[in-house]
Amino acid sequence: MSRLLWYPGHELLLADIVRAENCRVWDSAGRSYVDLESGVWCTSIGHGHPRVLRVLAEESAAIAHAGFNYSCPITEEAAREILELAGLEGGRCVFLCSGSEAIEYAVRAVQSIAERPLLLTMTDSYFGAYGSAHAKREEEWRSFDWAPCASCGEAGDCAERCARWETVPFDRIGGFLFEPGSSSGLVRFPPAKLVREIVREVRSAGGFVIVNEVTTGIGRTGAWFGHQHYGFVPDAIAIGKGIGNGYPVSVSALGPRLIDRLGGNPVKYAQSHQNDPLGAAVAREVVRVIRDERLIEKSAALSAELVAGLERIRARSPRIGDVRARGLMIAIEFANDGEGAFAGGIHRTLVERGFLAGKRPGVPVLRLDPALTIERADIDGFLAAFDSVLAAAS
Numbered sequence: 163m164s165r166l167l168w169y170p171g172h173e174l175l176l177a178d179i180v181r182a183e184n185c186r187v188w189d190s191a192g193r194s195y196v197d198l199e200s201g202v203w204c205t206s207i208g209h210g211h212p213r214v215l216r217v218l219a220e221e222s223a224a225i226a227h228a229g230f231n232y233s234c235p236i237t238e239e240a241a242r243e244i245l246e247l248a249g250l251e252g253g254r255c256v257f258l259c260s261g262s263e264a265i266e267y268a269v270r271a272v273q274s275i276a277e278r279p280l281l282l283t284m285t286d287s288y289f290g291a292y293g294s295a296h297a298k299r300e301e302e303w304r305s306f307d308w309a310p311c312a313s314c315g316e317a318g319d320c321a322e323r324c325a326r327w328e329t330v331p332f333d334r335i336g337g338f339l340f341e342p343g344s345s346s347g348l349v350r351f352p353p354a355k356l357v358r359e360i361v362r363e364v365r366s367a368g369g370f371v372i373v374n375e376v377t378t379g380i381g382r383t384g385a386w387f388g389h390q391h392y393g394f395v396p397d398a399i400a401i402g403k404g405i406g407n408g409y410p411v412s413v414s415a416l417g418p419r420l421i422d423r424l425g426g427n428p429v430k431y432a433q434s435h436q437n438d439p440l441g442a443a444v445a446r447e448v449v450r451v452i453r454d455e456r457l458i459e460k461s462a463a464l465s466a467e468l469v470a471g472l473e474r475i476r477a478r479s480p481r482i483g484d485v486r487a488r489g490l491m492i493a494i495e496f497a498n499d500g501e502g503a504f505a506g507g508i509h510r511t512l513v514e515r516g517f518l519a520g521k522r523p524g525v526p527v528l529r530l531d532p533a534l535t536i537e538r539a540d541i542d543g544f545l546a547a548f549d550s551v552l553a554a555a556s
Contacts, residue, residue: 262290
């Protein structure tokens with residue numbers, strides 16, 4: 163791969179993958195590997211799902227790309243279904259190409275109408291590769307370190323009892339951008355009480371709530387969206403990765419409250435593949451497959467089995483410090499591993515054994531994000547291999 167610039171911080175361990183189906187990929191020698199990372203967390207319903215392949219063929223043959231002055235009914239139909247799914251009926255969608263774009267679009271929409279200058283977020287959030295949410299400039303953003311809140315035993319409202327709460331300049335906060343669990347890939351879940359109180363505080367002053375569902379959405383956490391574990395409906399949702407099942411499409415879904423405030427004024431963002439019918443058709447079909455095949459419900463049992471198996475291994479091994487999970491979004495953190503040298507060795511050996519997990523750069527964490535369509539036999543095979551590899555390495 164001498165002609166490619168690779169992902170920073172990630173090792174290229176297999177350079178000759180030539181075929182993929184559901185949760186398996188094959189190299190040029192015919193050896194198969196179980197993909198427990200869904201590519202880059204994208205193939206939510208497995209590589210090459212036949213219904214998605216059919217839509218790709220049919221829609222690309224009909225019309226794949228539209229223009230500034232003409233569109234296609236399928237984009238409107240896809241937007242309607244996604245808004246209904248998200249509980250944002252009366253809002254509007256824009257179809258884009260990446261999760262970073264979807265976040266940036268929603269941020270620009272809120273920044274254009276917010277009555278207060280700052281947006282609030284959590285310190286461990288990741289919001290994409292560019293734009294305001296990536297840069298988090300001091301004149302635009304405030305970050306809140308929620309780590310001490312994880313062990314808070316206070317039963318009352320945060321605003322009434324917490325000195326740390328008083329450090330947040332809510333009188334200058336016009337919006338809250340929330341990532342419900344990925345935590346820059348580390349899989350950590352802010353306390354529900356804290357999140358709900360921030361949402362209430364921001365909205366009481368007329369602010370808006372955006373949720374980054376690029377990683378946590380489309381069934382990944384055992385619900386359609388990660389914020390549904392927190393009991394509120396946001397004003398905007400950024401959707402990516404799993405919505406395209408490997409095809410580069412994302413969605414910025416803006417709810418009716420935000421659309422009303424925009425008042426017909428355009429969000430200052432445009433690119434060549436905005437609202438392409440092919441991407442919209444794929445997104446709609448992925449949602450329909452998950453619903454028709456009841457994959458969120460089925461994945462709940464698979465998640466329980468996978469996490470229970472990891473906990474059994476953890477009980478036998480002092481090298482595992484923590485297992486964090488919600489649905490099929492799982493992090494395995496190793497104890498006393500600094501920047502992750504031990505985790506890196508486990509990662510490479512698992513590949514040799516035929517299992518592709520995710521290794522977080524610079525941290526002692528392996529991440530598992532298998533497709534919702536993973537087979538039980540592949541889960542059992544991974545647990546046996548991981549147990550064996552860990553025992554040998556320890």
